[in-house]
Amino acid sequence: MLRFIVRRLLQLIPTLGGLSILLFVWLQRLPGGPEYALLPDDATAEQRAALRRSLGLDEPITVQYLAFLRRILQGDLGTSLNTGRSVTEEFFTRFPATFELGFTAMLIAVAAGVPLGYLAARRRGTVLDFAAVGGSLLGICTPVFFLAFILKVVFAERLGLFPSAFRLSPGMNRTDLTGFVVLDGLRTGEFDVVWDALLHLVLPGLALASIPLAVIVRMTRASVLEVLGEDYVRTANAKGLHRNTVRTRHVMRNAMLPVVTAVGLLTGSLFAGAVLTESVFAFPGIGSFVYAATQGRDYPVLTGFILLIATMYVLINLLVDISYSLLDPRVRAQ
Amino acid sequence: MPTTPSSQNRSGPESAPETPADAPDGHAPLLGRKAARIDRLAELMGHREEGDHGAGVWRTAFARMRRSPMAITGAVIVVVFLVVALFSPLIAPYSPTSQAWGAEVFPNRNVFVGPRAENWLGLDNLGRDQFSRMVIGARQTLLVGVVATLVGFGVGALLGGAAGAASVLGGRWGRQVDNLVMRVIDMMLALPTLLLAVTIAALVGSSLTTVMIAVGVAQVPIFARLLRGAMLSQGSRDYVLAARALGVRKHRIALVHILPNSLGPVIVQSTLTLATAIIDAAALSYLGLGNPDPAFPEWGTMLADAQRFLSSAPQLAVYPALAIIVTALGFTLLGEAMREALDPKLRK
Numbered sequence: 071m072l073r074f075i076v077r078r079l080l081q082l083i084p085t086l087g088g089l090s091i092l093l094f095v096w097l098q099r100l101p102g103g104p105e106y107a108l109l110p111d112d113a114t115a116e117q118r119a120a121l122r123r124s125l126g127l128d129e130p131i132t133v134q135y136l137a138f139l140r141r142i143l144q145g146d147l148g149t150s151l152n153t154g155r156s157v158t159e160e161f162f163t164r165f166p167a168t169f170e171l172g173f174t175a176m177l178i179a180v181a182a183g184v185p186l187g188y189l190a191a192r193r194r195g196t197v198l199d200f201a202a203v204g205g206s207l208l209g210i211c212t213p214v215f216f217l218a219f220i221l222k223v224v225f226a227e228r229l230g231l232f233p234s235a236f237r238l239s240p241g242m243n244r245t246d247l248t249g250f251v252v253l254d255g256l257r258t259g260e261f262d263v264v265w266d267a268l269l270h271l272v273l274p275g276l277a278l279a280s281i282p283l284a285v286i287v288r289m290t291r292a293s294v295l296e297v298l299g300e301d302y303v304r305t306a307n308a309k310g311l312h313r314n315t316v317r318t319r320h321v322m323r324n325a326m327l328p329v330v331t332a333v334g335l336l337t338g339s340l341f342a343g344a345v346l347t348e349s350v351f352a353f354p355g356i357g358s359f360v361y362a363a364t365q366g367r368d369y370p371v372l373t374g375f376i377l378l379i380a381t382m383y384v385l386i387n388l389l390v391d392i393s394y395s396l397l398d399p400r401v402r403a404q
Numbered sequence: 405m406p407t408t409p410s411s412q413n414r415s416g417p418e419s420a421p422e423t424p425a426d427a428p429d430g431h432a433p434l435l436g437r438k439a440a441r442i443d444r445l446a447e448l449m450g451h452r453e454e455g456d457h458g459a460g461v462w463r464t465a466f467a468r469m470r471r472s473p474m475a476i477t478g479a480v481i482v483v484v485f486l487v488v489a490l491f492s493p494l495i496a497p498y499s500p501t502s503q504a505w506g507a508e509v510f511p512n513r514n515v516f517v518g519p520r521a522e523n524w525l526g527l528d529n530l531g532r533d534q535f536s537r538m539v540i541g542a543r544q545t546l547l548v549g550v551v552a553t554l555v556g557f558g559v560g561a562l563l564g565g566a567a568g569a570a571s572v573l574g575g576r577w578g579r580q581v582d583n584l585v586m587r588v589i590d591m592m593l594a595l596p597t598l599l600l601a602v603t604i605a606a607l608v609g610s611s612l613t614t615v616m617i618a619v620g621v622a623q624v625p626i627f628a629r630l631l632r633g634a635m636l637s638q639g640s641r642d643y644v645l646a647a648r649a650l651g652v653r654k655h656r657i658a659l660v661h662i663l664p665n666s667l668g669p670v671i672v673q674s675t676l677t678l679a680t681a682i683i684d685a686a687a688l689s690y691l692g693l694g695n696p697d698p699a700f701p702e703w704g705t706m707l708a709d710a711q712r713f714l715s716s717a718p719q720l721a722v723y724p725a726l727a728i729i730v731t732a733l734g735f736t737l738l739g740e741a742m743r744e745a746l747d748p749k750l751r752k
Contacts, residue, residue, distance in 0.1 A: 088591045207740075211732035213683055215690045216707060216725045223714050342598035346687055361691060364602055372603055380594050 074395060078388050089380055090142060093373050094135050147374030152366045157374035160359060166249035167237055168355035170267075171348070172340045174275035179282035180333065187290025187329075188322070191298065202287055209284030214343050218277035218350040225273055232273050235352035239266050274351040278343045282336040289332045293325040300324075327398055334390030338383045439593065442626055445669045445743065446633025461668070465745035475741030481734025488539055489546035496536035500701045506531035516717040525723055528706075529713055537701040538723055544695070544702035545682055545731065548616055552681035553674050555620025560627025561670060563589065567628070568635030568666070569658035572644070586632070589625045597622035598684055605693035612695040612702070619684045623677050630673055634666035668746060675739035679732040686728050703728050 122128050126137065141148065147157035190202035226234030233239060237251055244263040247254045252271075255264035297303060298321060306316045344357030352358065356375065363371040469475035488495060498504065508517050509531040517527040525534035563585055571582035592600070601618035608614045638644065639662060647657045682703075688694050689704030690711070703724040710721035 084587065085591055085594060088587065089594065092588075092591060207733060207736060208729070211679065211683065211729050211736055213686045213690070213704075213707070213725065213728060215687060215711075216721070216728075219711050219714055219721070223718075227715060338594075338596040339598070342596040342602075345599070345602060346690065349691070360599070360602065364605070364691060364693060376595065376599060376603060379596070379599065383596070384594055 071395070075388075075392060078391060082384060082388070085384060086377075086381060090139060090377060091135065093376060094138055095131070142377070147377070148370030150363075150368055150371045152362065152368045152371070157370050158378075160371065161356065161375060161378050163249065164354065164356045164359055166251070167353060168341075168344050168348070168357060170237075170250060170252055171271060171274055171278060171344060171353060171355060172337065174271045175278035175340060175343075176282060176333065176337070178275055178279040179286050179336075182279075183283045183286030184290050184326075184329065187287040188294050188325075190287065190291045191294035194295065199291075202291065206284035206287040209280045212280065214277060214280060215346040215350055217280055218274065218347050221273045221277055222350060233270050234273070237267060237270050237354060238263065239270075242266055270353075274347045274353050277350070278340060278347045281339060281343060282333075285332055285336060286329060289329050290325065293328050294321060297321050297325045323397070327394065330393060330397065331390055334387045337386050338379075341379050341383070439590065439629060442629040443633040445673065446630045446666075447637050461746065465742065468745040469741050472741050472745070474737050475745070478734050478737030478739075478741055481730060482738055485542060485731050485734060486546070489542040492539045492543045496533075496539040498533040498536045500532065500537040500540040501699055502533070503531045504533075511713060511716075514716040516713070516720070518719065526719060528720055529709075529717070534720070534723060537706065538703075538727060541701040541703045541706060541724065542727070542731075544612070544700050545685070545704070545728070548612065548619070548685045548702065548704075549678045549681045549735075551616040552619035552685065553623070553677045555617060556623025556627050556677055556681075557670065557674055559621070560624040561631050563624065564628030564631035565635065565658075565663065568632040568639070569655075569662070571632070571636060572639030572662065573654045573658060582632070585628075589628045592625040593629070597680075598687060601684055601688060602691060602693065605688050605691075610693045610696055612700070615685050615688045615694050615704075618688060618693075619681045622684070623680070626677070627670060627673060630669050631666060634669050635662050638662045638665050672739055672742045672746065675735050675742060679735035679739070682728060682732050682735075 119128070126134060129137075145158055147161075149156055150160055153160065186202050190199040193199055222234050225231050238244070242263055244251065244260055245254060245258045247257065251267040252264055255261065255267065303316060303320055306320045311320075341356070344355060345360050346357070347353070348355045348357035349361045356379075359371065360375055362368070363375070505517065505523070505527050509515060509527050509529060511529040516529070517523065517531075519526045523533050523535060525538060528534050528537060567582040567585040567589075570578035570585075572578075574581060600622045601615075604618035604621060605614045608617070635658075644657060644661060647661050652661070685694065685702075686704030686707055689702065690708040692708075694705050694708070695702050707721055707724040707728065710717075710724065714721050
């Protein structure tokens with residue numbers, strides 16, 4: 071087990087190293103750039119050159135890359151051109167918000183998607199099955215930002231059931247311990263803050279959950295259908311095991327393996343979805359900051375965030391692989 | 405156009421799962437699962453039933469699709485979309501940019517004009533004919549979808565094809581080339597596609613070309629993996645061995661023998677990519693990275709612009725949104741039906 075984890079961790083090095091090269095070269099090579107974003111349009115060529123020099127942009131590309139790599143390894147991803155704060159700091163102050171949002175979305179997607187997919191498979195060909203499959207196809211084809219807008223207009227602006235923006239209502243007093251609003255509230259016993267934060271998570275959480283939900287429903291359905299046809303399920307039924315035992319111990323346990331994988335992979339798309347959802351709901355997380363960075367061509371933020379997000383994505387999938395080998399003895403045996 | 409949920413639902417029981425359940429494979433690399441899903445699709449074309457002399461895979465697949473309500477629904481939507489897009493200048497009654505009715509619309513006073521005899525879908529916020537804009541927009545949307553897919557297909561197939569051919573025919577050296585190319589592809593696979601597209605679009609500047617390239621590049625790793633997988637599964641076949649024994653040159657084996665037999669899953673993926681491209685392009689437009697030129701209406705931009713008036717004139721957003729959803733659904737249904745018709749495993 072330990073060897074398995076160590077091997078996977080070592081595999082990270084070339085992936086991330088390559089990723090850093092890819093991002094670096096690509097960002098450097100593209101036209102435009104900070105001297106156009108930072109300086110007024112009528113700036114002279116000398117002013118542009120001076121700025122390039124002060125940012126180290128006139129060095130050879132390899133020197134720039136090595137400097138870039140050294141700084142990354144020291145945890146320094148540069149400074150945001152828009153806010154003047156360090157990219158790592160910007161990322162980690164915003165991370166709790168996006169984590170809470172992404173966690174809510176995943177919770178909704180798994181809590182609704184797995185039972186729905188399971189029922190659709192068990193009742194294959196019924197109205198429920200049609201609705202589940204049709205609905206999930208529709209979910210995949212609906213632009214996330216449009217869904218977010220509809221939810222906002224209907225449930226926040228028209229019906230007033232939920233707040234339409236931010237993580238907390240203005241004027242909420244809370245003790246900040248870690249930046250995770252819900253967790254902090256639970257620890258300090260400020261349950262009004264917890265409730266307020268949860269209300270703020272409902273609509274963006276639902277919008278962000280749409281695509282993972284659709285994928286999980288279809289994955290679960292397909293996977294359960296496949297397992298239901300397996301010989302070991304027939305054997306379990308034939309030897310007279312209780313229906314519920316067969317369903318939980320034989321069908322679900324095996325059918326969940328690909329779904330666990332899908333959850334890991336979907337976290338990647340959550341970050342992308344967060345860019346859209348957070349900007350609709352003015353949710354102060356990583357996504358809305360990436361959006362701002364795209365508008366301002368804040369390229370240290372773009373490189374830094376992409377690298378951090380990709381690292382997280384790879385780490386999450388490492389965790390998925392490990393949990394996989396815990397769930398499935400066949401993987402460990404290899 | 406069959407857009408009601410009931411007509412989509414009818415296709416329910418035959419719907420292919422988005423991804424077939426993969427057998428657990430402990431040796432998969434870190435991102436092996438995503439990769440394995442793609443590889444699975446790639447393998448499918450390899451499983452040609454031996455002794456199936458009468459009809460080819462494509463012919464039987466086509467016969468199967470003709471009986472599938474999912475395929476028919478998808479095909480109808482796609483054909484209607486293509487006709488509208490290709491003949492849009494003939495269909496659109498007015499110029500999409502003419503603000504002929506500008507005096508009747510006052511967005512800041514919430515005065516909008518809904519559907520009426522001369523403007524079938526009403527007017528937009530600048531007093532332009534919404535129906536004409538939708539029709540002309542179909543063409544732009546098709547253009548974005550097709551070019552983005554071609555970029556993904558072209559670059560991806562080149563990389564994947566080179567890796568596949570090198571691995572099958574290049575010996576030990578070739579396998580190293582394959583390994584190197586695939587590591588790069590896996591890295592690209594580690595980046596969420598929309599985020600990749602956002603970065604490209606943010607760096608190159610906003611235009612329709614940017615959107616097409618950004619969305620297309622994001623699809624490159626998927627196409628590359630697919631084609632390589634399909635070529636590897638073809639590479640061990642007897643006909644390749646026969647060709648080699650006959651002394652056919654390697655590049656000829658790759659191009660004339662292996663490649664045509666490996667294109668199936670890639671073509672299926674193209675259909676699905678068209679849907680993704682249309683949705684991703686809309687997202688980029690919403691983020692302000694799309695086409696800033698109002699002379700060419702495009703559904704994503706129209707939808708993004710209409711969000712401002714969502715509470716006073718929801719129809720302005722609903723038309724392009726529905727058009728995007730229905731078109732994407734059409735391509736998805738068609739692609740899924742094709743995948744299902746080609747995959748014996750999904751046809752229980």
